[in-house]
Amino acid sequence: MSVDPASHLQIPEADLVRLRNCNHHDPHGFYGWHQLAQGSVVRTRQIGAEKVELLLDGTSVEMVNLGDDIFAAELETRETLDYRLRITWPGLAPQIKADPYFFLPTLGELDIYLISEGRHERLWDVMGANTKTYETSLGTVKGTAFTVWAPNAIGAAVVGTFNGWNASQHPMRSMGGSGLWEVFIPGVGTGEVYKFAVQTKAGHRRDKADPMARAAELPPATGSIVVDSSYEWQDSQWLEQRASSDPANSPMSVYEVHLGSWRWGLNYEDLATELVDYVADLGYTHVEFMPVSEHPFGGSWGYQVSGYYAPTSRWGTPDQFRALVDAFHARGIGVIMDWVPAHFPKDDWALARFDGEALYEHPDWRRGEQKDWGTYVFDFGRNEVRNFLVANALYWIEEFHIDGLRVDAVASMLYLDYSREAGEWEPNIYGGRENLEAVQFLQEMNATLLRLHPGALTIAEESTSWPGVTAPTWDGGLGFSLKWNMGWMNDTLEYFSKDPIHRAFHHNELTFSLVYAFSERFVLPISHDEVVHGKGSLWTRMPGDTWNKAAGLRTLLAYMWAHPGKKLLFMGQEIGQPEEWSEAHGLPWDIVDGWQGEYHGAIRDLLRDLNNTYTSATALHTQDFQGEGFTWNKADDAANNILAFTRFGTDGSQMLCVFNLSGTTQQAYKLGVPAGGQWKLALNTDEGQFFGAGNELPSTLQASDTGWDGFPHALEVEIPAMSAQYYSWEG
Known part of the structure; x- marks a missing residue:
């Protein structure tokens, strides 16, 4: 009976079966370098290879094929030596590779402890796919460390384009009771597509995208991609300023954007110019992106996320997304992102x-x-x-x-x-x-x-x-930091949808928001949710003909920008988009230049003036969350659909905001005001430049010393039909 001379190099059958089926918890215990009773052995699995050689410092040893594509070489020394593998596949030139099973775990004990405790604040540095470089005695080794959490798995492996998606080539080792699996694969670098092949207790292989992937294939493909960042940020001054800022007392007007449909066909790189210029021109302080985390179905608008750590590849690379954020910061604009x-x-x-x-x-x-x-x-x-x-x-x-x-x-x-x-x-x-x-x-x-x-x-x-x-x-x-004021949004949109002759019966829908306006730190949102699913757009909600729709929308925006709370407006509403928004096509920019362009372009012009007035007038933003920053001047004139209130700044400034939400002009409406002297017209939505009626209003008003409605002074103001005016106290 003959004895296989390499039998003592074999892997025990029970372990071999588990390795063959990729359900072994410790492939590193058999692959790589290991001591024997005398000498040592190096084993490697190379699927389909016809020859494998062990390269040591100055020598090479041909490895014995043990079957199952496993090759082994016996060494006389018990000393751990650095080595490489020279692998020959049929019809290909030999390739020299470092052995994944030579390297120690890339996860440290502290990392494992913090992950298990739920307190690892830089989880992405140790999980997912992280490129690494090692200096060894035979030279530099570059590759990628892969780590995944799968505590119920009986085996896990990295599969990808680099190993023919074969799970038995790169099985991972279990890191004990933590549920983590890990392997470092030399030669795998940026751009490689991969997944984790997870073997379940039920005996099924499930190929899973990396939960921590930094990038993903373009949907409908679902692979994860190894990436590194080489981006050099230019926004250190912005970040320093942000760290010392007080958002509560700062202006905040937000332009909400779906990046794929703002202008159809643009990518992150295009948006870094076109969108940034547009938002800056309109005077917004912030932009808010609907979810950019990777998602399989575009029609979900990003709200069903599959890759929490990956900016969607639909519009470019992670570094191109970084450049988009950086471009906004360079123009003094903050970036908010939807998170799900x-x-x-x-x-x-x-x-x-x-x-x-x-x-x-x-x-x-x-x-x-x-x-x-x-x-x-x-x-x-x-x-x-x-x-x-x-x-x-x-x-x-x-x-x-x-x-x-x-x-x-x-x-x-x-x-x-x-x-x-x-x-x-x-x-x-x-x-x-x-x-x-x-x-x-x-x-x-x-x-x-x-x-x-x-x-x-x-x-x-x-x-x-x-x-x-x-x-x-x-x-x-x-x-x-802030909360969306959904009650204000619902009540306000419901009120403005009414014909003016019926608004007297709904007056409290506008005044009610001030009952609770200072109970939280609120944002006033008119978001994408309000212009989809049969709700129509802001334009279609406005009653009346084209002129009245435009006037109503201008008045609504002026009311919103004057009301306590930060502001958010969804894209397209600044031009009075007539139809509902759809992610399937871009905004209807042609309406600004079409036959009704004077109305739609004028709404955008007003929005620009509103932002500029709002950010420059401390009375409109420094006490958004304090009752001391607001007082009603006229809250109870439901019959005439008149509202008026004063906003107060922390610097003593005052802004009187007056709204006529009826179809009838008030020629000399008397309002009590808290201060005497001159009040200067700061904004008028009825001006000809906004395609209003063009009524010429006095640029300044002189307050009388005669009290009115409990105030020590009074003004007589002309309030054109369906319009809003801001008056700044000049003293």
Whole structure:
């Protein structure tokens, strides 16, 4: 009976079966260099190779084919030596490679501890795909370290274009009870497409996109891409200024944009010129991008995210996205980004059931699914999931210099019974409907961002009366910088949609917002959600003929810019876009130049003047969140559809804001005012340049010393029909 001379080099059959099926927890225990009783052995698996040689310092050893594409070489020394592999595949020239199974784990013990505790604030530095360079005795080795969290998996491997998508070529090692899997692959660099082949307990292989991928293939392709950044930022002055700023007392007017449909066919590079010039020309202080994180379906507008760490490849590379942000900063414009931590889609190749079982999502369907949206809900109580999301918030601010995150669908996170029928939700430990784990996550996220990046913003889209959304976390609040004022939006749009002859019966819909205006730090939003799904556009909501629609929209914008709170307007509304918005085509820029262009262009001209007036007038923005910054001058004249109020700045400035929301001009309307002297006309929506009626109003008014409506002084003002005027107190 003959004995195989290489039998002592063989891998035990039980381990070989597991390696063959990619369900071994420790491939490094058999591949690479290992000591024997005498000497040592180097093993490697090279799929389809016809010859493999071990290259040492000055010598080479032909490796024995053990079967299963595994090659081995026996060495006399027990000393660990640096080596390379020279591999020959049929019909190809030999290739020299470093061995992935020669290298120690790229994750340190502290990294593993912090990840398990949910406190690794730079998670992207150690997970996903990170290029690395090692200096060894045989020279420099460049490659990529891959790490993935899959605690329910019985095996994991990196597959990609570099190994023919064969899971048995690069199996990963388990990092103990942490649920992490890791391998360093020499020769894999930027541009390589990859996924993780995850072997489930049920015996299935699931090829998954990297949850931490920095870039992804252009949809509908779903592979992850290894990337490095070589971008050199130019915005250090902007970041220094941001860190010392006080957003509460600063002007904030936001232009909300869907990058793909602002002007059809533009990419990040184009937008860095065209969009930046446009937003700067209109005088906005900020731009807000609808979600740019990678998403499989364009019709979701980015709100169903598959790649939380990857700017979508639809419009360019991550560095091109960095350059877009940098270009806005160079013009003094902040960048806000929609962020979606509430839920994620069920696509089989992404986060859903990542390792064969509920992992990122809550395992109980009553908490883990959002049936209205057909999505999964994150398990906010799990350390690693919470870490994934908190680190993601930090990632966008640190890696892309984003100035603020608008957090989508906060209400769906806060309430366990959100959009659920009886029996479809489980109470918390106290029997209530509050999602305590989600509250803790939001508080942690906000507190962490505030601690590490003072001046950066978090903005809640929260539509309920949850108390303390913008209260500090140390006082029991959620800790957001700002909150969208959905009540103001709904009431205001409902009022302006009424014919003027019916508005007297809806007067309280405009005045009610001031009952609660200072209970939170509010943003006044007219967002994309208000111009889709059959709601029409702002233009179509305005009653009357073309002239009255334009006048109504101008008055609405002037009212919005005068009301306490920061401002947000969705793209296209600044030109009175007639139809609903669709992501499938660009904005109708031709209407500005068409036969009704005078109306639509004039609305944009007014918007520019509103922004310039708003940012320069401290009375309109320095006390947005204090009752001392506001007083009614006329709140009860429902019969004439007249409203008037005064805004006060921290520097003692005052701005009287007057609105006639009827079809009848008031020639000499008497208003009480808090100060005597002259009041100068600062803005008039009825001017001819805005294609209003062109009524000539006095440039200044002199306040009388006769009291009126409880004020010590009074003005007589002409208020044209369907118009708004601002008057600045000159003393």
